[in-house]
Amino acid sequence: MKYYEQLLSMGCFTWEELREVVGNESTAHTLTYRYLKQGYISRVRRGLYVANDLLTKASSVNKYRIASKISPTSYVSHHSAFEYYGLQNQVSYFVNVSSETPFANFDFESTTYSYISSRLSQGVIKQIDGVQVTDIERTILDGINDFGKVMGLEELLRCISLIPSLDERRLLEYLSDYGKQVLYQKTGYILEHLKTELRLSDRFFEICEATIGESKRYLSSEKLLMDTKYNETWRLVVPKNLMAIIEGGYQDASI
Helix, strand or coil, rough: CCCCHHHHHHEEEEEHHHHHHHCCCHHHHHHHHHHHHHCCEEEECEEEEECCCCCCCCCCCCCHHHCCCCCCCCCCCCCHHHHHHHCCCCCCCEEEEECCCCCCCCCECCEEEEEEEEECCCCCCECCCEEEEHHHHHHHHHHHHHCCCCCCCCHHHHHHHEEEEEEEEHHHHHHHHHHHHHHHHHHHHHHCCHHHHCCCCCHHHHHHHHHCCCCCCEECCCCCCCCCEEEEEEEEECCCCCCHHHHCHHHHHCC
C-alpha cells in the first residue's frame, strides 16, 4: 500500500508516470503486478492504468478522465463533449475521443472508447477535474461537421437548443481553421434558427454567408428521412421545418 494513496490521487496514469512514482523500472514492474493482482489498480489498455476504489473495486475516475489520458493529445469530443457539459440526458456506454495520435478502439468497464481523428488543435480546454474536452463552440462545429457519422441531426439540434449563448469570435476562429465552405453553410443555416437564444449577431451570419461559395449541397445525409426544400441563402437542401425537428422529431418536420 506504500504507493497506493499517491496513485489514487492521480486517478488515471501511464506506465511512465507509475515508474516515476516508484523510482525505478524493476520495482515498478513488481508493484504493477502485485497491485493488479490485489485489485488496487486496473489496466485500461497497454500502458494505461487506473487506481481503484477499494470499497467498490471500480475505477476511481470517470470515463472522461480516462479518455483524456489515452494519448498525450487525447480529449473528449463530439457527442461525449455534449454529454460532459450536461446537454445529453441519456446514459451512454461509449466515449468519443479525438487525438492527434491514432489508437485502436477498446472497451473498459463496459464503456467503448472510440477514436476520432483530431480536426484542429484549437478549442481544447483542461477542466479543473483533469478532463481534456472541446469547448462548447468547438463541440458544436465538430458536431455539425460530423453529424450523420457520430450523432444524428435531431440529437445535435436538441443539444444546441439547450445552450444559453455562444462566443461568435471563437466560432469564426474555428470555422476559419476548419477551412470548409460546407461547414460555413451548415453552421450558418442551423444557428440562424437559434440566433436570438444563442445571442449571435447579424454580422456573424453575414461572414458565414460571404464564405459559402457557389456549391449547392444537402444539409444532411439523413435527407431521405424527411421532407426537404431548397434554401437559397445557404445553398442547401434542408428540412421543411428545422424547428419541428428540434421540438418534436422527424415525424413533425413537415408541419
